[in-house]
Amino acid sequence: MDPFAGTRPWGKNPLETKNDLANFLVNVLDPLGPHTSPGGARIHLGHTATHYDEAAAQLEGFSRPIWGLAALLAGGGSYEGTKRWVDGFSSGTNPDHEEFWGDMRNKDQRMVECSAIGFSLAVAREKLWDPLDDASKKNFESWLGGMNDKEMPNTNWLWFRVFANLGLSKVGSPRFDAKRMKADLDHLDTFYIGEGWSRDGPEGVIQLDYYSSSFAIQFAQLVYSKLAQAEDPQRCEEYRNRARRFAQDFIRYFDAEGRAIPFGRSMTYRFAMSSFWGALAFADVELPAPLTWGVIKGLQLRNIRYWMRQPGAYYPDGTLTIGFVYPNHNMTENYNSPGSPYWCCKSFVTLALPDSHPFWTSKEEPYPSKLLGTTAVLHKPLHIATNVGGHTFLLSSGQQCSYPVKQSAAKYGKLAYSSAFGYSVPVGNGTLEELGGDNTLALSDDNGETWKCRRDTREARIENGKWLRSMWYPWKDVEVETWLVPPTLEAPLWHLRVHRIKTGRDLTSAEGGFAIYGQREDGRALEPAPEGKYGTYEEAGEARATSKAGVSGIADIGSTCSRNGQALRTDANSNLIVARAVLPTLVAKHKPDSSNIWLLTAVFGLPNEGDAEGPAKGWEVEWRKRPSVPGDIRL
Structure with a gap:
């Protein structure tokens, strides 16, 4: 039994509508308030260590919830705690502030967190960028653009720089590097091996896990295909076609109850495993039968409902534990900080959709019977x-x-x-x-x-x-x-x-x-x-x-x-x-x-x-x- 079941704010949430999903996101974001630094730039959720420094770990706690917050704001929603993140952007990118995140070095963990930050600028500029004063904007641009001349791992990490540049381009920053972004995209496309699948690295790498789908590559391709359609239409259409083919395989990793098959690393990201389905909707990608909008909606929401019901996924204060169904450091990687689990906030991407989108207007459907x-x-x-x-x-x-x-x-x-x-x-x-x-x-x-x-x-x-x-x-x-x-x-x-x-x-x-x-x-x-x-x-x-x-x-x-x-x-x-x-x-x-x-x-x-x-x-x-x-x- 979960002794805190009666106090969980989402305990009676049926998670059926856009408003239900927004309410659950608020329940995820609210507990972070007491753990946020005075300047807003760092969220400290625990004392366990990673292979990277503590400032980067606390940046991770700050940045990963932005996947959900930015989607909520982009879809017309509001959150009374938004100012914490606006203040954090100002403090964290200011070299003279005590909460400065630090300049990026080669292969720096800070690069990972630029993905959510770039996404937030691209979809929620009015709420997260425009309130900053000119000095803060200049610091922000300088810090985010600082990754363009740094060495990155030859993996899905390159998408993080793409998203940083995408965000810079959407706010009209002179630090946007179009040449660098194209080079990164061209190289990422060499990871593609057909049938919708990309490996997480160059030839010789044979990892095809959730990083090839919801955690990174497929999710990134779909979001890019929506946000860069005007500038890069041919590549965007290719990404949508890859997703159409990939979905026919990926549905096999989910069961009728909404659970995804645990496989590979980073399992502490939990319901990020289903974010591919939300990204399909974000990118307006219609799929062949039997993958109707009602089926896609069911795959996404059933998975999140499953995780809402797992008491061990949350501490008594509502913050996420490191682990899977319960706190478990035996299964973690050396890059899992207390803020790492908030990568799951990618699955709130459908909050960016208008109420009229078929994802939200369609009736939820069960797992396709013809695939059982x-x-x-x-x-x-x-x-x-x-x-x-x-x-x-x-x-x-x-x-x-x-x-x-x-x-x-x-x-x-x-x-x-x-x-x-x-x-x-x-x-x-x-x-x-x-x-x-x-x-x-x-x-x-x-x-x-x-x-x-x-x-x-x-x-x-x-x-x-x-x-x-x-x-x-x-x-x-x-x-x-x-x-x-x-x-x-x-x-x-x-x-x-x-x-x-x-x-x-x-x-x-x-x-x-x-x-x-x-x-x-x-x-x-x-x-x-x-x-x-x-x-x-x-x-x-x-x-x-x-x-x-x-x-x-x-x-x-x-x-x-x-x-x-x-x-x-x-x-x-x-x-x-x-x-x-x-x-x-x-x-x-x-x-x-x-x-x-x-x-x-x-x-x-x-x-x-x-x-x-x-x-x-x-x-x-x-x-x-x-x-x-x-x-x-x-x-």
């Missing part, structure tokens, strides 16, 4: 997305972070990612309980003292248009080949994994299914229980856990070795969605062998539906089914 119970091969991100059996998840191979990121093996290298069960991250490396090894094949060569999980995936491809196939080389004398096969109509609650292992050393393997809420009805830890009861189940070759969240299980279906089933109680705070989880796992020992070791694994997942508690009736029948290995996979 289907599986889709997503070629560019090397994902297979499915919602067969009522469980929305993806099978994944071929992605990894191109630079060091904490827990990157968990964020990119797992075999499956689920909207209902999320994913887990290690909280240590000494035991399986610490590992958080859901949806991974973990290997140890020191009898379980330490573990390796797939991070650097090689030779990944979609095979026969049906499954994923890839290689992994954890040690010089160990190779692992993996096939991932989505559910079939014959066994709709199972997906299949086939692993071929060749090893020159002793190994212990531990393969996990989906981590699931691990408590009984009374809140105590799950205990062994027979079928039909909340509890755990273990035997040779099988393990299962049943709770109010549904059922998760794993079964061996014919490996060349024996495996023991265990319902592991993972260490607290390893899973992104539930702080106390149980993980069905298969464990085995392997000797060096010149021949292949084959692991054949069936993974079962059935989340509860909506507000219902526990798995749907009849799940036991489905559990007794088992998928078969396709004949095209030769053992």
